Amino acid sequence: MVRPPKQESQTQSPSRPFGMAGWVLLAVIGVVYTWSFIDRQVLTLLVQPIKADLGLSDTRMGLLLGFSFALFYSLMNLPAGYLIDRYNRRGLIAIGAVVWSAMTIVCGFARSFGQLFAGRAGVGFSESVIAPASFSLIRDAVEPSRRASAYSVLAMAPYAGSALALLLGGALLAAASDGRFSAWPVLGAMKPWQCVLIIVGAAGFPLTLLLFLVKEPARRVDVQGAKPAGYGQVWSHMKANGWIYFLLLSFTTLQAMLTFGSSAWLPALASRQWGLSPPQVGRVMGLAYLILPPIGLFAGGFVMDWLTARGRSLLDYGILASVISLIAIVAIPFAPTVELMWVAICVKLAFAGSFYAVGATILAQVTPSHLMGKQTALYLLAQNLIGQGMGPMVVALLSDRFFEGGHALGYGLATMAVVVGILATLVGVALRSVLMRWRSVD
Template structure:
């Protein structure tokens, strides 16, 4: 059976470990889908809260007298350092305690942190608030993944996750759309002050209001009944837990795949974070368009193209597979990386707003297309009893590359190579083209070993 065939079969087969327990799970009920609805809202909200800053670069920079490099640390380091530190902490708490409690606490905390960004009166206060948002958002992935897996029978888990994984693309688009609308309203005078808080600058008002929906989502989670934990396959299937030595042996044996994959995909993640982080600023600085207009127009483009691209990716992979490429999951990622190189460089020669906008929209399609497929490729060739570790390594490396490095690379080139903030578009183009070229190299190197792993499986 081909890799994609195995993925499709997984949707139709019960878990190997306990068929009868699987059939008794309340998957597909109104309660289970209410859980998915609320968690998807939470995932969407998390991306609104982390990415709304991308639209507010200009006014924050002006108010605090920042260069692009210091401002990029708010986009990257402030958020990512806390996210990485707190991820294993929340992961452990989710394993031994109440996942619902972790989610309610974390969502409420990051929402308060987002609103606190709007109350910041200095760069370091804003940095600290962003640090708090990043640390609190680390609660979502471990607790949500665990609770979803227990709320649905195994045959329905992929469908549930496909809905949940819409969150980043919805959130990235909505952050720009509603951020732009709020910014327009605040700058136009229809929004200028809040009760008890008094007058606020437009960017502060956007931050403060962006944090409020999360409080409602945390309250909605209070009505979720946490599902019972199901026994893992190692407990009921009689198979032993892999020792650290066995895991190291697997990584060494297939290092041609793991080593190149763990470098290639983080490089390809850089355009995914760099474009949304800096493209609004490019359009504002280079073409004199208002932040409100950019937010609404680019936000709609990101929301639609990103969502449709990730939903269409399985059909694209199946079309490639029908051409005789059973390694289609990774081939699609490789082709997207190749295409991203000239598309990124084209931004340098974009002479008008709509040309640059079209390039950014096309980039959204390309960098969204392989994300679910690459994660599936990793799962398909990794032994069941070490998938959690392999996945955690993947999440770590892509988080560092995407959240911490991508925005800062662009800013460093702008400030210290060009020395001209109006050339941020050139910096973005160079960063993404070089990253995509590197991704092409490493993903191409990963393919032969990946095919052998599929054959071995």
């Protein structure tokens, strides 16, 4: 039996009403977090034109979509967690936003695989601060009974960002392809995909100013006299509650691999199997990303708060949602019509983000406030290095090495989804059992 970690003391950390200031904080974080995903995900819509222009294979595109970003994102996670537990989190996010916007512009000027790889690495390096800082800010600003809803709102940012990346990216790509920017300085000499990256990067600079509209919330005190700790104390806390953290990291990492691996290739899959142009894919898929994940996450947040209030496990919903998402992902490449493909994609989008809110809420439950920044950094390290880094890469390798023809990418995606999805479900069931025993001991 694992030893229960210390819970938040209500006398030391009284519940704070999540009023207007809290919603403004959450909204500003959400907007900046959303734009970080536009910078991160717009490349998925540009796979086909970049491949044609630079002569790249699926495997090399997999490196650009996943590994180049995820490796450097993950390497910076640990020092980012250290800084987040000690310094102003709002300021750290602002610095990161300026740098990742600049690095997206660098990607736009790339003329080779190596240059694009370096630009993507820079985006990953600078975006490493946004997630752990956001987790820490919400933990301190929101009382425990409302956290599932707050983290569910935050979990909409990746999907809103992905939606806007597809919608905005598709519109900009169409405009650039039609010569709308041919008379503009700098952009006139660029390929259409380069114009998209430069414009998206430049638009991120003014959004940074929103961070100065909110105040840094006071840090909660869960352990009297606790000060920001080093990673040694974090490791000791993890060892004392080992099975919870091992299973939680395994569950969310496998879910991230499934989610990022499928999302990275869906635009290219729709183009190859059904002959749709990138702007066409961007319009339809962008609207689906914009509408369905928020509905699923809003509903999931209320369901999880309802389960928490009744002493039930969040994983009752999390496991069900992950199974539905798995079935939908496997169905996408085998859909007999383009309409049924879109239906399967919509089902996937409505349920795929549940692991994010479930994992973040459980992490906040079992981690003291003074360890939250570094613990979140370790939590995200696994998700991003393995989940985001390997997910797109595994799909590409399966497609290039084991399958042939126009459906090779779809078969690679389905193979990855079946293996990873089943493992994630089994780990989720084990995590639910451990958490229920932990609660009974506590």
